[in-house]
Amino acid sequence: MxxxxxxxxxxxxxxxxxxxxxxxxxxxxxxxxxxxxxxxxxxxxxxxxxxxxxxxxxGPELYLEKFTVTNTETAESTIKYGKYVDGADCKSNETIEECPSTTPSExxxxxxxxxxxxxxxxxxxxxxxxxxxxxxxxxxxxxxRPVEEMEVASATEPSNSNKRPCNQxxxxxxxxxxxxxxxxxxxxxxxxxxxxxxxxxxxxxxxxxxxxxxxxxxxxxxxxxxxxxxxxxxxxxxxxxxxxxxxxxxxxxxxxxxxLTHNNPLVTHEKMSADKMQIIRKELLILLTQLMCGDELAAEYLIYHFISKVYLRKDLMALGKFSLNISNVPMLENIDYVQEIYKFVETLTTKSHYLPMLLENMNELNFVPKKDYSSDRLTSSVLQLSDNTHLVLDETKLTPGKLNEGGVTGVRALSNTIKNQKIMYDFTYYQLEYDCDIPFLVFSEGKSMLPSDVHVILKPEEMHLKTFSEILEAAKHFLKPELLNDIRLYLTNARLTQYDLSDGVLEMVQNKFVEMRQAGNITGDDLHSLLVLARLVCISQGRNTLDEECWKKACALEEARKERIKNRSSEK
Known part of the structure; x- marks a missing residue:
């Protein structure tokens, strides 16, 4: 066939x-x-x-799966089919007759x-x-056939009569x-x-x-x-x-x-081995550390952000979301740091969008999808994106000024989506929430005005700041075609890794949590954040279950991140 x-x-x-x-x-x-x-x-x-x-x-439309076309001059009848076509392809001297046994389909x-x-x-x-x-x-x-020879009849709705002309x-x-x-x-x-x-x-x-x-x-x-x-x-x-x-x-x-669970054309049925993933991870960490101006901690969290996803929704919570705010972004002469970083995000990921948070953008862009009843359609918005579309928000572009009503709505929509991974759709008479899975990466000078799951204060090295233009060129040369495709494959494979927690691992985590509670001030929210981070540490290395090594690394990363925030607060 x-x-x-x-x-x-x-x-x-x-x-x-x-x-x-x-x-x-x-x-x-x-x-x-x-x-x-x-x-x-x-x-x-x-x-x-x-x-x-x-x-x-x-909305749904009706059509006739089967109908008869009759020639009005010869009375000859032919059976035709309405499934998978828009209407009946027939001549001006032909009429459609609905078969007595035929009922409209939808x-x-x-x-x-x-x-x-x-x-x-x-x-x-x-x-x-x-x-x-x-x-x-x-x-x-x-x-x-040429358009001028074609005459099309709509067979999408049954008429009151058993016969009708084709040219309607x-x-x-x-x-x-x-x-x-x-x-x-x-x-x-x-x-x-x-x-x-x-x-x-x-x-x-x-x-x-x-x-x-x-x-x-x-x-x-x-x-x-x-x-x-x-x-x-x-x-x-x-x-x-x-x-x-x-x-x-x-x-x-x-x-x-x-x-489709992803849109990466490089992915095949053959999965990347854990050993290969660890090798690629090291190469990616080297690249991102240079782009983060020598800050390996920020580079680590950026990897976890890239491979994060909402893996479960429970009690109105989106488990696995990992929105990241990187603050203390350097202001370099003749170089737009955030835009240069975004070029690499665009090169490594399958879907992304850069949104400078200019006052004009915040006031004029539509962030909330809205039903337009005059045209009976859903008017799209910036936040109507498919899962795993990396949305990079550049807060360094926000200038002094007043947000209008649309701008306030936009900020509220962004905040709600970051916190809950849900988008509110405006149907005028009521509103509906739809689940989403959009990884947000926010660059800002101080702590972002938007919420985030993780806030990392960038700690750039002076030498990297002085030579950042050379670092950008070196990074482009570092990404040879084979390595670049390996990193693209790695990010998708890591994100799709099946991850499980055994009873033994859960017991280990509970014991560690009790020890941490006894040693200092730690809450249930902190435990949740650690579990999410530990999962990302594991899958970034090609592992599909938590072990003590990954747990310790997650704890050390969080301790270092919080120490920076504490030091910054004490400086003020």
Whole structure:
């Protein structure tokens, strides 16, 4: 069976066999990836893959799986199928007849966008692997027939009559203003090469969550007449949002999809060994120590921040979150320290975003996703990101001035997300919280005005400050391609490490905690922080369970970190 050249009706009639073929990962990966190619390189109803984040969920729509098309001149009837297509492809002298035994089926519509914050190296690797060879006829979208010969009927809703003409396409209302491309795309953060797709999903809808990352396989619909379709139940703005031009926002009728735990294209089924992870960790520590101006303690905590994740939610707590505030950031002449550090964050991680906390940004950017009822869609915001998107906040850019209402809302939203790893969505009449897992890294001069799980006061060495421009160049040369890819693999592997605490280890921790309580002032919150840090110390070394060595190291790190804070307070 030729899966790559399969048509929607063929899939419908042989769904079980084609679905079995898709279970083969090699066959799955042979399907062209939309993210790595321009839209004009694809044909209408071609089977494609799309990797993206669920940005919005539209309501369900009805369609007819099976119906009869009758020629009004010859009375000849043909059975056609409405699954995996937008409507009936028929001529002006044909009508649709609903089969007496056919009842409308339901499919759900989702808006998926290219993964927000995806870093350039990831996109380049995808292009290198999945870029289609250019063809001489790739300057325009390929359709089965010229557009002027096509007449499309919507078979998404049953009519009151058993018969209806096929050519029901409508023209846009003259009084409705045309919305901008930026408004239609609705990205949470700028993404010049990003794509948006409307997904028509027929099964397993309960597995699709807002802001989750999935890879979809389905039939690409590029019919330009779909953008001119007007729904009588919608106003003009809503109709444009729900029926955008396919040349900008195509439809994909999904036959299968799978959730993704990461988007690192370097990861294979072969796991990195613990010995290899320890070697790569040492190299990464050398690099980050130099970038932290000789401060190995700050470099250690930065590694743990990179590999952290929310591994459990219990009693309204997000266990495992590890937001990091690095203060005492050096102000160097002709060098923007935070931006230079972010360039390395962008190079090492798969998803990240740099946000300078300028007063203008805080007052004008939208931090809270909001439901727009006039267009019946969710307006995105800076915080609508998928899990493990590293958000780097540069508080050194915050200048004196007054926060307006939007700025106050933004700061409150950031604080709430950092503390609880939940984002509040504004539905005007009520608010809903959605879980998230966004690692926050905040650079500041003094202690940040935003909360954090860990505050590290940077202790730069004078020689590093004087030679920081040379250090940056040396760091770039240090990251040879092989080592760079190893570090990228290491960060993903460490984050995905399965970690367990045995009963014996728990007993050891309890005994150590009793000893610490007897020796000084330590609270239950301190124990929780130590357990999170000890877990990160272990998985950073490729271990999947806690031992006494990792526990002692976590305690020593926390003692050194708190000593700096104590010394800084006494200096004041």
């Amino acid at each position: 030729d899966l790559l050249n399969c048509r929607p009706d063929q899939w419908y009639l042989n769904e079980t066999k084609y679905s079995e073929l898709l279970q083969n990962e090699q066959i799955w990966n042979q399907i062209p990836l939309l993210n790595a190619n321009e839209l004009h390189n694809f044909q209408d109803w071609q089977l494609v893959r799309f990797q993206g984040m669920i940005q919005d969920m539209h 499919r759900h519509v989702y808006v998926a966008i290219s993964i927000p914050g995806i870093n350039p190296w990831v996109h380049k690797l995808e292009e290198d692997r999945y870029k289609l060879p250019s063809t001489s006829s790739s300057t325009s979208v390929h359709l089965k 396409s409508a023209q846009p209302a003259e009084t409705t203003p045309v919305v901008s491309q930026e408004y239609l795309l609705n990205f949470p953060i700028p993404n010049p090469s990003g794509k948006v797709c409307h997904l028509k999903v027929y099964k397993d809808m309960d597995k699709i969550k807002l802001n989750s990352i999935c890879e979809f396989v389905g039939f690409l619909s590029l019919n330009p007449l779909l953008g001119a379709n007007i729904d009588d139940d919608m106003n003009g703005l809503e109709s444009q949002i729900h029926n955008p031009p396919p040349c900008l926002i195509p439809r994909i009728h999904c036959v299968s999809f799978k959730s």
